[in-house]
Amino acid sequence: MTNIVAHPAAVRSGQRRPRAAAQSAAGAARIPVPLGGGAVPPAPVTVVATACSPELLAAAETAVDGALDAVFALDPLLGPDLSQIASVLASVVKRHGIVLEAALAEVLEQSGRYLVLRGVAMPITHAAQQLLSRKSPEALRDMSIALQGAVAQTVFLDLVVVDLSTRRAILAEVKRGSGKSEMRKRHQVEWVLRAAQLQGRAFLASLGYQVASAQAVLIDVYGRGGFSADLTVTGADLDALFEVPVGAALEAVTTVLAARLRAGVPALGLDAGAAPDRS
Secondary structure, eight states: OOOEOOTTHHHHHSSSOOOHHHSSSOOOOOOOOOOOOTTTOOOOOOOOOTTOHHHHHHHHHHHHHHHHHOOOOOOOTTHHHHHHHHHOOOOOOHHHHHHHHHHHHHHHHSSEEEEEEEEEEEEEHHHHHHHHHSOOOOHHHTTOOOSSSSEEEEEEEEEEEEETTTOEEEEEEEEEOSOOOOOOHHHHHHHOOOOOOOHHHHHHHHTOOOOOOOEEEETTSSSOOOOOTTTTEEEGGGGHHHHOOOHHHHHHHHHHHHHHHHHOOGGGGOOOOOOOOOO
C-alpha cells in the first residue's frame, strides 16, 4: 500500500484551499445540464489489462463521472450550456493529472523494486534557504547538507521513491504539462525541488531510510510545462528513469479517461472511439 508520510518536524501552515464550490459567491447561478447520468452510456474501451490495476482504471472513470455530475457556476459570457461544458473539461483535465500521478505511484510500488511515499511533508531549514539564495543550481547539484537548525518552512512533495536495491532516492513533483506554467509557479516548484535535493539524504535518514543518493526531478508528463531542463523528466523518459514500464500505465488510464469523457459529453460532437492526440 502506498504510504502517506508527514515528517514529525513538518506542520502544515495556513488554511487549506477551499473547494471550488465553496469559493463561488453565494447565490451564484447554477446550471443543471445533464452531462452525467443523462448522457450517452460510455462505450467499452480496450486497454492493456496488465498496465495498471482494475481499481485504478475504475478511478479514472470515476474522476470523469465526478466532473460530469457536478453543477458549476454560470459564466455570463458563455451562457448555460457552454459554461457547464467548459467547466467539465477544465475539471477533467485537473483530475487527469491526479490520476496520472496515481498510476505512476502504483506501477512503481507494484514493481517490488521501490518504496513509494506520496504527499510527503519536508521541512526546509534556514541553512538550506541561505545556500539556495547564495549558490547557483550548478554549484548545488552535488551538495548534500544535514537536516539541522531551525525550520524555515515546510514543503510538500508529490512523490518520494527509494530504489530498494541501489538505495537511490528520487524526490518528485508531478505535472501533467500540457501547457506552459506561469513563471511564478515554475520558480516556486523549482525552488522546492532544489531544496529537496539539497536536504534529501538527511531528510530520508530522519524518516529511517538510509539512501546513497537523492535526486530531485520535475516529472512533466507531456513535456510542455516550461521547467528547467536540468530538473525535467518527460513522460517519454520515465521508463528509462525508473527502469519499469510506467508509460503503458499512463497510456491506459488516459485512454479510459478520454473515452469516458467523449461518451459523456455528446454535445461536443466528439467521436467516443477516437484516440486522444498527444503529439
